[in-house]
Amino acid sequence: MIKIELLRIDSTGKKNIEDVVCEETPLTIYLEEKELLTLLCSPHDLKELCIGFLYSSRLIKSLDDIKNIIIDRQNWNANIELNKKMGNNKLMFKRLYTSGCGKGTVFYNALDCIHKIKITSDARISSEKIVALMDCFQASSLGFKETGGVHSAALSSGDDILVFKEDIGRHNALDKVIGEALVKNLNMKDSIILTSGRISSEIISKAESARASFLISRSAPTDQAIKLAKELNLTLIGFVRGKRMNVYTANERVT
């Protein structure tokens, strides 16, 4: 958070005030000395962001695939070495480069990498628990309260919130959560992912990479997100506000 001066206009008139806004940093990721991409992100938890991003983009299979990550906060670079060289796997780079992301999207072709293995988990959660988790999630979001400009994401076992992260990008926030879960060796299988943001197909793709059984948001999903969640048998819950919620898919898991 950074302090700035601004002109506040309201019904009482104009005044110069100090306020806080969130920081935005371009982080350029180099994988095996090749420039992969630049993320616009909040400048904290950058190692977790890199790890989560590589994992949810299916560029690594586990933390063991990473030999070294050096974050250069002078030039805002992340230099990542892998244990298993990607070698001539130019296809992967090509896919990433050419079909890349877009505006407001992660690499679209990450979606092609989804194995679409149906989630068979018999985990259950009550609607009361969902309400309580969302309350706790929102209470944790200091950045939003202070700046109104960040998204948040979290990992929960169903009882507690295990990891909570914020970022100016909703994708980044979730990647930071996944990255930290990998670093801390937390079990993500059958877990619950919470997000403050809208749910498009890439968010489902990231939740699938974590092998979560539940994806819960206070915002809206798109039609493609619902379609993909259905194929994966992932329980997708949106618009959790107060005691109200919409369960879009695999609703047998909500008791």
Place this chain on the structure above:
Amino acid sequence: MIKIELLRIDSTGKKNIEDVVCEETPLTIYLEEKELLTLLCSPHDLKELCIGFLYSSRLIKSLDDIKNIIIDRQNWNANIELNKKMGNNKLMFKRLYTSGCGKGTVFYNALDCIHKIKITSDARISSEKIVALMDCFQASSLGFKETGGVHSAALSSGDDILVFKEDIGRHNALDKVIGEALVKNLNMKDSIILTSGRISSEIISKAESARASFLISRSAPTDQAIKLAKELNLTLIGFVRGKRMNVYTANERVT
């Protein structure tokens, strides 16, 4: 908008209901037969999206640079031919591919393309007018009201809203506005751009491509957006809610 069935849970219990969600489509843009990128977008106003995207990414200088756009709604491709061949301008492609966007961002290097010519406009707007424009802007947003899942953007002369567009991506919504303004040959210089979304540096970059003097949002800006707006002498106004607003830069234009 697409109708879906879902399980609604609220304080009165559970019931199966019908609701609408917004559509998400991957549109792959081919420029001179080369795949440029895939945008996840709402499947309407796709020509305007392509034109606005190329323009705000500084890939074209005017609508005259485009010879032909064919939107293939079967395969969700846009095939664009230019009048002036890009030829061996591989640098541009390389920049786009390699420094591409990221999660929640447009091509970051578009920012490098900003000329950073200071806006010298002596256009003025009253805070009452800003409140009235934002009221009108929000009243126009049918998509948000129905699905809660779309962003909107608009172009205004100060009196009326000239162009209004919606998309699941905040960048796309603004590109659609810019695209339609180009098609209709509307004057964007010294205009007002309104957006429902948060303002990061790429949104400023797009407003600059349109040569707007005002950028108005009901959401928060990042520190980099404020810094860039200051350099450009663009009037950046955020958190317009009710009669309240924050003027971050070039506040002499707000009377």
